[in-house]
């Protein structure tokens with residue numbers, strides 16, 4: 001994919017490139033106060049949602065075109081570049097008319113090829129940096145497809161934003177990072193700038209700093225962070241926004257390592273291993289939860305815990321599945337024997353309660 005730099009004049013090519021600003025533009029005062037505080041702390045690119053895609057109707061759906069004038073004011077007053085989300089051809093048209101510097105495509109939009117194509121068509125012949133958020137579902141091809149659609153319209157200043165992936169199980173994160181997906185994207189399109197959005201991944205303020213550090217350790221290029229002059233009073237995503245002051249503090253604490261040392265590559269691989277192990281443990285705990293539910297069922301129906309046929313079937317099936325994936329069948333059997341043993345132990349606890 002032929003790409004050109006997304007860096008605008010005056011923005012240093014130094015990791016991390018920071019984009020910061022509130023989830024939504026709410027009032028002129030909130031926009032201006034936040035922008036000034038960010039600019040005072042050296043931030044060069046402002047973000048604010050003007051049109052907000054909401055899960056359910058009735059939430060705050062953005063101030064609309066009125067807010068574009070406030071972003072213009074931000075440019076004039078602070079010298080910051082401004083960015084916003086576009087989801088339709090009309091949004092593109094309005095944003096371009098208002099001299100927005102950078103556009104981004106939201107996660108819900110990236111998941112819909114019709115919507116992305118509409119945006120791509122509206123951008124034909126326009127030279128503006130566009131950042132594409134990952135689709136809500138963990139589908140790398142869909143993400144790349146969206147990039148290709150915009151690229152096919154002649155846009156070369158492209159980047160992506162990793163904002164995590166929706167999952168039914170919400171435990172630590174609002175959206176699971178699944179770091180292997182942006183890592184694979186980097187392998188497929190090496191010169192494509194990747195931003196991390198710790199606000200939407202974490203969904204909670206406390207997770208912003210560790211997620212920023214993780215993104216830097218994985219050699220991401222930038223961070224897009226939700227920052228609001230009064231986060232608790234935000235009209236959308238209040239729990240995941242921080243004040244410009246806190247954001248500045250978080251950024252200053254980041255350890256930025258360079259990629260060139262070989263141990264660095266090793267530590268990147270180890271991070272990936274850690275990520276895999278975390279996923280394994282989460283999956284195992286999910287499996288145990290289901291096993292305990294089965295335990296309750298067996299208890300209520302007076303069934304024995306050990307159902308030999310089922311056990312044999314699992315060991316055989318998993319063994320050959322493992323072999324198909326390039327692992328020793330006996331190894332997989334050993335792993336599943338151990339898993340089964342723990343399932344039985346947990347079911348015994350339930351039955352004997």
Ligand code: PEP
Pocket residue numbers: 023024049053105106107108133163200
């Ligand atoms: C946002 O950036 O405020 C937003 C709506 O994000 P996403 O598209 O990642 O949900």
Ligand code: MN
Pocket residue numbers: 023024226236237
């Ligand atoms: Mn948001």
